[in-house]
Amino acid sequence: MALIEDYAMLGDLQTAALVSRTGGIDWLCLPRFDSPACFAALLDDEEAGTWQLAPRGGGPATRRAYRGDSLVLDSEWDTPEGTVRVTDLMPPRGANADVVRVVEGVSGRVPMRMTLRVRFGYGAVRPWLRREDGRLVAVAGPDAVWLRTPVDLDARHDERHTAAHAEFTVAEGDRVPFVLTYRPSHLGAPEPVEAEDALRDTEKYWADWISRCRYDGRWGEAVRRALVTLKALTYAPTGGILAAPTTSLPEQLGGSRNWDYRYCWLRDATFTLQALLETGYVDEARAWREWLVRAVAGDPGDLQVVYGLDGTRHLPERTLDHLTGYEKSTPVRVGNGAVDQLQLDVLGEVLTGLHLCRESGVTATDTAWQVQRELMDHLEGNWQLPDNSLWEFRGRRQHFVHSKVTMWSGVDRAVRAVETHGLPGPVDRWRRLRDTIHAEVCERGYDAERGTFTQFYGSTELDAALLLVPRVGFLPWRDERVLGTVDAIRADLVRDGLIERYEGDGLPG
Structure with a gap:
C-alpha cells in the first residue's frame, strides 16, 4: 500500500484505477465507479487485489508524468541494469473496460516482474483461473477479467495462492504489452484489444478534448x-x-x-x-x-x-x-x-446550476424550467426549516447560515430567469422571498459584537462555508460583514496554513 498522495489516476469515463509509484494498480472497480472493487489493496494489503508491474528489484519509479494533458501515465525506473518505462492507460470505453500497460526498454536490459491478483467483491472473492485461447481468464460469479500478453504466465490457483506471475527481461527498444479486459462472465471471451492502437486512440481522445478549453x-x-x-x-x-x-x-x-x-x-x-x-x-x-x-x-x-x-x-x-x-x-x-439527510442548501445549488447552464448557452428546455419551478415551490415552503448543512452533520439539525444563503442564491437566480430570459413565474413573490431570507440571515446569523457571520443562528461558532457568502452574491466582497467574517475565520480556523471546516461536530478526530 502506498501513500494516498503517491497514487496516479487512470480513467475511461466510466471507472478509474489508481496506480502507485511502485507500479501497483491497487484500486479498480469494474465495470463502473460504484461497482465492487477487483483491486482493493488500497484498503488492505495485496491479498485484497492488486496488479503489480515493475522492475524485479522493486522500489518507486525514478520519475513519472502524464503525457501532456491526458490520462496516459509514463513511469520510468533507472536500475543498475538499465532504464525501463511502463505506460499505463484506460482507453475510452468501447464494448468492454480495458486497462492497458506497455513495458518499454529505454536502455540496457532490465529484468521485470508482473503479479496479478484479482479479487472480486472488494477483495472477498478469489476467482477461478484458467487459460483460454492464449489468454488468462479469472472468473467468479457474474464477473470475469481477461489478461492478454505475449509473456509466459505462471498461474497458481489453490487455497493459499490465486495469482498470475511473470518474469521477463526488456532490452532497449522492446515493447511488451499487457491488456486486462473486464466482461460479464456469461458473455464469453472479449474481442482482443491491440495495446498500441489503444494508446494512440487514448492520446488522441484527450488531445481533442482539451483543445476545446477556453482558459x-x-x-x-x-x-x-x-x-x-x-x-x-x-x-x-x-x-x-x-x-x-x-x-x-x-x-x-x-x-x-x-x-x-x-x-x-x-x-x-x-x-x-x-x-x-x-x-x-x-x-x-x-x-x-x-x-x-x-x-x-x-x-x-x-x-x-x-x-x-x-x-x-x-x-x-x-x-x-x-x-x-x-x-x-x-x-x-x-x-x-x-x-x-436534509441539506437545504442543495435546493439553492441545483437552482444555481440550472441558471448557469442557461446563462452559458445551454439550450433551454420546458422540462428544465418546470423542474426549477417545482424546486422553487418546495424551497418557499421549507426554507425556514433547520437542516444538516453541507458538512452532513449527523446530529441535531440547526438553522445553518450557509444553507440559508445558498437558498437565497437559488431564489435570486429564479428571479433573474424571469427578468432576463422572460420565463414565466411569480417574480414579485420570489423577490419578496429573496428579501425576507436576506433580512433574516443578516439579523439572526450575524454576530454584531464579533463582527462575523456564525455557523448557525444563535451560535458563536464559525464555519469555513461562510467564505462563500460573497461568492454567491449575497453581499459584496468589500462589505464590512464579509471582511469581518474573513478575519474571524483567519484567526480561529486556520491551522498550519490550511482552513479547518469548523471547530467540532461531536465525532472523534
Whole structure:
C-alpha cells in the first residue's frame, strides 16, 4: 500500500484505477465507479487485489508524468541494469473496460516482474483461473477479467495462492504489452484489444478534448490538469458527475470518518459544472442537466443530496469488515447514509446550476424550467426549516447560515430567469422571498459584537462555508460583514496554513 498522495489516476469515463509509484494498480472497480472493487489493496494489503508491474528489484519509479494533458501515465525506473518505462492507460470505453500497460526498454536490459491478483467483491472473492485461447481468464460469479500478453504466465490457483506471475527481461527498444479486459462472465471471451492502437486512440481522445478549453490565464497547466481530472470523474453514459473514485480513504489516519464518495452529490456536481462552463465545456453541462432532470424527477420534496451515477436513489450504507482499511483506518464503508439527510442548501445549488447552464448557452428546455419551478415551490415552503448543512452533520439539525444563503442564491437566480430570459413565474413573490431570507440571515446569523457571520443562528461558532457568502452574491466582497467574517475565520480556523471546516461536530478526530 502506498501513500494516498503517491497514487496516479487512470480513467475511461466510466471507472478509474489508481496506480502507485511502485507500479501497483491497487484500486479498480469494474465495470463502473460504484461497482465492487477487483483491486482493493488500497484498503488492505495485496491479498485484497492488486496488479503489480515493475522492475524485479522493486522500489518507486525514478520519475513519472502524464503525457501532456491526458490520462496516459509514463513511469520510468533507472536500475543498475538499465532504464525501463511502463505506460499505463484506460482507453475510452468501447464494448468492454480495458486497462492497458506497455513495458518499454529505454536502455540496457532490465529484468521485470508482473503479479496479478484479482479479487472480486472488494477483495472477498478469489476467482477461478484458467487459460483460454492464449489468454488468462479469472472468473467468479457474474464477473470475469481477461489478461492478454505475449509473456509466459505462471498461474497458481489453490487455497493459499490465486495469482498470475511473470518474469521477463526488456532490452532497449522492446515493447511488451499487457491488456486486462473486464466482461460479464456469461458473455464469453472479449474481442482482443491491440495495446498500441489503444494508446494512440487514448492520446488522441484527450488531445481533442482539451483543445476545446477556453482558459487563457495564469497556471494554465494546473488548470488543464484539473479539468482533465474533473472530466475523468464524469460518468459518460448518463452525464452524472461523481465526487471521487474511491471509498473509505480516512480524513484522519486511524479515525472513523471514512465515507464512500463514488456517487453524485448535487452540490459537488454544481461546483464542477461551474468550472467546466467557465472554461468552455458546454456539452458536459448539457449532459449534467439532463442527468439532473431525470434524477430529481417526481416530487421535489423527495430531493436528495446524493444520487447514484444513473440517478439511483437507494444507496444503503454498510461496512466491509473483512478489510482492515487504509493504514488500519476502519470502518470501510460502501453506500452513504447522507442520502437520508436534509441539506437545504442543495435546493439553492441545483437552482444555481440550472441558471448557469442557461446563462452559458445551454439550450433551454420546458422540462428544465418546470423542474426549477417545482424546486422553487418546495424551497418557499421549507426554507425556514433547520437542516444538516453541507458538512452532513449527523446530529441535531440547526438553522445553518450557509444553507440559508445558498437558498437565497437559488431564489435570486429564479428571479433573474424571469427578468432576463422572460420565463414565466411569480417574480414579485420570489423577490419578496429573496428579501425576507436576506433580512433574516443578516439579523439572526450575524454576530454584531464579533463582527462575523456564525455557523448557525444563535451560535458563536464559525464555519469555513461562510467564505462563500460573497461568492454567491449575497453581499459584496468589500462589505464590512464579509471582511469581518474573513478575519474571524483567519484567526480561529486556520491551522498550519490550511482552513479547518469548523471547530467540532461531536465525532472523534
